[in-house]
Amino acid sequence: MAKLIPILLDELQQEFAITEKFLKLIPDDQYDWKPHAKSMSLKQLSVHIAEIAGWPAMGIQSSEWDFAKSPYTPTPIENNHDLIQLLKKGLNDTIKALNQTKEEDLDHQWQLKYGDKILLSLSKYGFIRHAISQNIHHRAQLGVFLRLLNIPIPGTxxxxxxxTNGF
Incomplete structure (x- = not known):
């Protein structure tokens, strides 16, 4: 059976390279734009996407995140440069964490909690896969936002x- 860590490293680098193409297209002057009152703003969505790159590192280096003890606070950014740096830092942290872990460590449990309430419970491998899925999901959402702003969508x-080059 193939080793999981090299496979995860390859997939993470490929997916976040695609994500970077999308994030680079966000106009700094449109950060407050939302397609609907119930939607996140373009800035909220893009920061969330950029932060996901660091989730696997956090999952590897901890056994849980308890929102009751450590509430989520979005990383402050001012412009696209800050956004891309946030994405790259998270990915670099994840690559470093994966390179320093052992395959068997991926079997350990990780939980997302709010006090005594368990919101998510997965193996560390499962949490990394969850982060990749979250990235893809929210990147597609960002693609819709960009389309509504009439910004050409890059290929994935x-x-x-x-x-224009097609296949």
């Missing part, structure tokens, strides 16, 4: 409708 796993 092939060309987009905005790519």
């Amino acid at each position: 796993y092939g060309p987009s409708a905005d790519d």
